[in-house]
Amino acid sequence: xxxxxxxxxxxxxxxxxxxxxKIDKGLxxxxxxxxxxxxxxxxxxxxxxxFEILLSxxxxxxxxxxxxxxxxxxxxxxxxxxxxxxxxxKRNDADRAKWREEVARRDAELKKNNKK
Numbered sequence: 001x002x003x004x005x006x007x008x009x010x011x012x013x014x015x016x017x018x019x020x021x022k023i024d025k026g027l028x029x030x031x032x033x034x035x036x037x038x039x040x041x042x043x044x045x046x047x048x049x050x051f052e053i054l055l056s057x058x059x060x061x062x063x064x065x066x067x068x069x070x071x072x073x074x075x076x077x078x079x080x081x082x083x084x085x086x087x088x089x090k091r092n093d094a095d096r097a098k099w100r101e102e103v104a105r106r107d108a109e110l111k112k113n114n115k116k
Contacts, residue, residue, distance in 0.1 A: 010054045014047050024050065 017023050028046055035041035 006055075006058065007051075010051055010058075011047075013054060014050045017050070018043065018046070024053075027053075 023046065027049055028042065031042045031045035031049065035045055
């Protein structure tokens with residue numbers, strides 16, 4: 001969403017809150033006190049403060065999601081690194097097993113030749 005669309009959505013939410021009477025009573029009271037009860041100024045101040053609050057909540061949520069995504073990428077990279085390490089360990093184990101088999105085969109061959 002663009003900033004203008006986000007702003008419009010926030011203002012729509014605030015307008016619906018005011019129309020339905022589901023306002024933040026504490027914030028409304030603060031605004032009332034700040035403008036000495038002038039109703040239009042109360043409403044304007046409420047809209048201004050409420051906008052700042054909702055925008056801050058949206059930004060905080062966006063930052064939280066971004067951090068979560070960053071952590072997910074980090075976990076995926078760590079998992080991939082562990083998988084590569086495990087694959088390397090298995091290759092090394094297989095190489096060691098082949099080497100032991102070769103040593104055992106040569107030892108058996110030497111013992112066989114020494115018996116002759």
